[in-house]
Amino acid sequence: xxxxxxxxxxxxxxxxxxxxxxxxxxREDANVGDLTALFTMxxxxxxxxxxVLEQAGLISRNRQGxxxxxxxxxxxxxxxxxxxxxxxxxxxxxYARLDELLESLD
Amino acid sequence: xxxxxxxxxxxxxxxxxxxxxxxxxxREDANVGDLTALFTMxxxxxxxxxxVLEQAGLISRNRQGxxxxxxxxxxxxxxxxxxxxxxxxxxxxxYARLDELLESLD
DNA sequence: GTTATCTATAACCAGCAAGTTACATAAAGG
DNA sequence: CCTTTATGTAACTTGCTGGTTATAGATAAC
Numbered sequence: 073x074x075x076x077x078x079x080x081x082x083x084x085x086x087x088x089x090x091x092x093x094x095x096x097x098x099r100e101d102a103n104v105g106d107l108t109a110l111f112t113m114x115x116x117x118x119x120x121x122x123x124v125l126e127q128a129g130l131i132s133r134n135r136q137g138x139x140x141x142x143x144x145x146x147x148x149x150x151x152x153x154x155x156x157x158x159x160x161x162x163x164x165x166x167y168a169r170l171d172e173l174l175e176s177l178d
Numbered sequence: 179x180x181x182x183x184x185x186x187x188x189x190x191x192x193x194x195x196x197x198x199x200x201x202x203x204x205r206e207d208a209n210v211g212d213l214t215a216l217f218t219m220x221x222x223x224x225x226x227x228x229x230v231l232e233q234a235g236l237i238s239r240n241r242q243g244x245x246x247x248x249x250x251x252x253x254x255x256x257x258x259x260x261x262x263x264x265x266x267x268x269x270x271x272x273y274a275r276l277d278e279l280l281e282s283l284d
Numbered sequence: 285g286t287t288a289t290c291t292a293t294a295a296c297c298a299g300c301a302a303g304t305t306a307c308a309t310a311a312a313g314g
Numbered sequence: 315c316c317t318t319t320a321t322g323t324a325a326c327t328t329g330c331t332g333g334t335t336a337t338a339g340a341t342a343a344c
Contacts, residue, residue: 114293116334137341149265223303226301243312246321
């Protein structure tokens, strides 16, 4: 994954509103109105966040009537995880398998 | 991990210079001069990046004579990976084990 | 074609981020 | 002490981020 792409992905994840949007989209696709209702900010603000997420490749969007549904595209999250994984040997539990960590999060 | 902490960690990772600093520190601790030599920017700029990394918990620093050694603290990277892992079921290879991905990166 | 609904865009503002140069501070050595 | 080396801090500039309001554009319904 290129530095440019990592800039976009980590930059997108650096905002808690955008992380919350991703969490919402993980459950189900949503339109702009749905997402706006979740936060205390204006619809244009949400549209901007969606644009950032789209440019990072984290969501795709398609029209459904007058609405535009946002859909989670988690592939870049995998790539970001891959980047982070290079450091797993420096974690405290150096030799614990990562999926054990993952289990512990459930 | 708190939203505040995730803001700091992902924010720190959103800059390629800081990612490169982490990559360097993964090999060996380094002082500010060492790190400055790796980039085309001034020493104060590097000191600022180190401050950001320190506030995110990604490095620790201790004096060694007139120098200050930066040391990688990868625990927050584990936490960030944990956050990302919640989305692993949405990745294309939905049911591939994450450690298989990790192997493929070596 | 008018209207209503949903979303995008434009213009603006405040604050922060990332860099600079100049200078201050800390520790070690003669 | 005075100097040298290494690093931090202050002040400043530039540009981006995240929000706002107002308005424009696209689609569906009538």
